[in-house]
Amino acid sequence: MPIKTTVITGATSGIGKETVLALAKKDHAIYMLVRNAQKGEQFRQEVIAATKNKHIYVIACDLADMESVRNAAYTLKASLLAINILINNAGGIFAAREESKDGYEMTFAVNHLSHFLLVNSLMPLLEKGQARIINVSSEAHRMAKPNFNDLQWAKRPYSAWKAYGTAKLFNIYFTRTLATRFGPKGISAFALHPGLVNTGFGVGLTGIGKTLMWLARPFMISAEAGAQTTIYLANATRIDSKSGSYFKNKRVASTSAAATDELGRNRLWDLSMEMIATFLN
Numbered sequence: 001m002p003i004k005t006t007v008i009t010g011a012t013s014g015i016g017k018e019t020v021l022a023l024a025k026k027d028h029a030i031y032m033l034v035r036n037a038q039k040g041e042q043f044r045q046e047v048i049a050a051t052k053n054k055h056i057y058v059i060a061c062d063l064a065d066m067e068s069v070r071n072a073a074y075t076l077k078a079s080l081l082a083i084n085i086l087i088n089n090a091g092g093i094f095a096a097r098e099e100s101k102d103g104y105e106m107t108f109a110v111n112h113l114s115h116f117l118l119v120n121s122l123m124p125l126l127e128k129g130q131a132r133i134i135n136v137s138s139e140a141h142r143m144a145k146p147n148f149n150d151l152q153w154a155k156r157p158y159s160a161w162k163a164y165g166t167a168k169l170f171n172i173y174f175t176r177t178l179a180t181r182f183g184p185k186g187i188s189a190f191a192l193h194p195g196l197v198n199t200g201f202g203v204g205l206t207g208i209g210k211t212l213m214w215l216a217r218p219f220m221i222s223a224e225a226g227a228q229t230t231i232y233l234a235n236a237t238r239i240d241s242k243s244g245s246y247f248k249n250k251r252v253a254s255t256s257a258a259a260t261d262e263l264g265r266n267r268l269w270d271l272s273m274e275m276i277a278t279f280l281n
């Protein structure tokens with residue numbers, strides 16, 4: 001019997017793939033939320049063959065489409081009584097400003113808002129499972145320029161790295177608010193930086209961003225190494241007292257000063273709640 005029920009986004013590439021392989025070996029039942037069902041099914045079979053764990057499942061979920069996120073949450077609620085681990089791993093950086101199906105700026109939608117909807121939709125299952133929520137953030141949060149009057153980058157020139165850094169700062173805000181609001185209900189939340197990891201991340205960048213990624217490539221760690229802090233947070237015992245913290249290399253690490261802004265994180269929560277309201281039921 002599986003020891004834990006784990007849900008993960010971004011399971012079909014890079015850090016997510018290695019996380020799934022490691023947790024499957026530890027007998028987790030894993031529900032992979034994927035945008036490409038064929039890629040998900042192929043990987044599901046690879047995981048079962050490699051680990052002999054048959055409790056691996058694929059659920060369609062495009063994080064650039066709130067209805068798809070809502071449907072994935074419905075499927076999970078119809079199939080499960082509780083979730084023990086939720087890993088919000090999927091993310092990306094976008095060279096030019098794009099919009100999600102619902103008209104939100106893509107970096108904000110995929111890295112933050114879709115996961116915000118997912119967590120809030122799954123809250124009854126998370127509470128039942130006394131869940132640990134793990135948000136894959138980044139050191140790029142230090143580049144953040146949060147502007148609550150223009151969360152969608154519609155009034156300023158778009159910057160791929162600033163939009164990405166801001167979305168990753170929002171992962172830390174979200175983590176801290178979850179820890180504060182839902183800690184009393186037995187839920188813990190953690191954010192992490194995985195390292196500079198050689199994955200599909202940033203392949204769509206152009207210009208200087210592409211050059212920077214090319215220059216950094218030789219110094220990057222493998223996806224397997226990049227998954228270690230996520231795997232640690234999913235399996236470690238006695239870390240609940242560190243709920244709300246940001247981890248690097250399996251240890252609590254300091255964040256930017258901006259990440260400790262309580263007013264900012266509460267504002268993000270309220271604005272995000274307004275944006276998902278029609279999808280939350």
Ligand SMILES: NC(=O)c1ccc[n+]([C@@H]2O[C@H](COP(=O)([O-])OP(=O)(O)OC[C@H]3O[C@@H](n4cnc5c(N)ncnc54)[C@H](OP(=O)(O)O)[C@@H]3O)[C@@H](O)[C@H]2O)c1
Binds near residue numbers: 010013061064
């Ligand atoms: N690589 C790094 O150096 C680094 C550093 C710091 C933080 N991170 C963070 O680590 C996390 C994992 O990234 P990675 O490095 O493993 O990159 P990756 O190889 O590009 O993986 C990203 C994953 O997100 C999924 N995804 C992207 N857009 C999606 C959407 N609209 N709907 C559903 N799934 C979507 C991708 O799905 P497909 O498989 O279908 O493409 C893929 O599985 C991200 O949150 C990233 O921001 C990475």
